Amino acid sequence: MKKNPFELAYKKYHRELYFYALSLCRHEELAKDLVSETFYKAFLTLETPDNNIKFWLFRVLKNLFIDYQRTSKYHFSLEDYEIILDNQNQDSPLKKIIKNERDHEIYKKILSLTPNNYREIIILYYYGGLSIKEIAVTLNSNPSTIKTTLHRARKKLKRLMKEDIYEF
Template structure:
């Protein structure tokens, strides 16, 4: 029965979790590692009492990313980004099918990490503001402000006015 529950969780959340991990690290292979490590931790740690499993998975993924970044002091935000975005068919390519969506996603990826994270969670992972607050540990007011500022920055980038 436990295996069936894990399989259901994996099928339901692995794409969103991968997309979130990729938005954090911008590295195809590291995002895959973070996603699989998150589900490995789920196998080891989860019991039947976890009510907010989705948020728990995303929080574990973010913590794994932070741990990895601490271990690798020479982490670069742009390392491997061009190769990953232009490579052959990947799970990301299947998620983002049209050119407009790819352009939009590339603009989101190039935002500051706090703006990028909140936009990915809100629009790509369909989190509510309360869910974002639980996942990231910020207040509702901060989440609203970050989302507003992120949208504003993204609009400026999409209009081609990058001077701000």
Template structure:
């Protein structure tokens, strides 16, 4: 198991592990990163945890379907993105949002996040979360998850030139949002 921890992407080794060992490795290597990725979609900690469990269950069931055509990391993030999009399309999501609006529940960052992030970083994150999902996801995948344009294109099943355009537009929208935030202070 220690040999796996040295490399973040082991498509060959993953098939030599038992399902339980593979899941343990996935949680160690990608768990927190996947949770942060999910949070960028749903913006709610409780829903993030629920979707993360659903992702793990799906990966557990389908890990032997991974064929190595894309990197294992890309496959894992594709499963996660699809689960997030399924959730956002679901009626449950709309009910949950409606309930939050009525009860006034706001999903703030966790205390540890507030402790670790200074005010400027928090402003940038909040601005990113205000972006429409198609812009938010490309920024997160490129700058936080360090995916290449081609990997993002493969994951989202969108033309690479469209990805580049979305990144450009996302940056413009982000610049406008941040300008507004700093002008309002």
């Protein structure tokens, strides 16, 4: 029996999209809603998913989040993220992705990166598995700009990690 191409796309990308959504909004239920809405829009818009669907889905999710932010008065802080992470059960997708304490600390440092595009590009590149070209298309930017921003974000993240080591 032939599987539905949308079902295959969901199985392939839903975890990456969920993790990206969670990094944007830092709220588990909202992240699930954003991912659902993203696939709903894909189902309504596309006749059949193609090879470029992954970064298109990331772009749709980002736009949905921006729309949500415009209409919402509540914005999450880093402390909200920590509360959410601590209250999740062991089987939650985020607990499976962030396996150990070091990964948890790195993720917290990524979330503290400013400006926000540093955080977003790091997450899309390392956690979303998108290439520089795909990130450029997703964020409607130039690949050389993405490459430069990724380089700067890495340097800043490295500096933050070193500061953390010296605090002990």
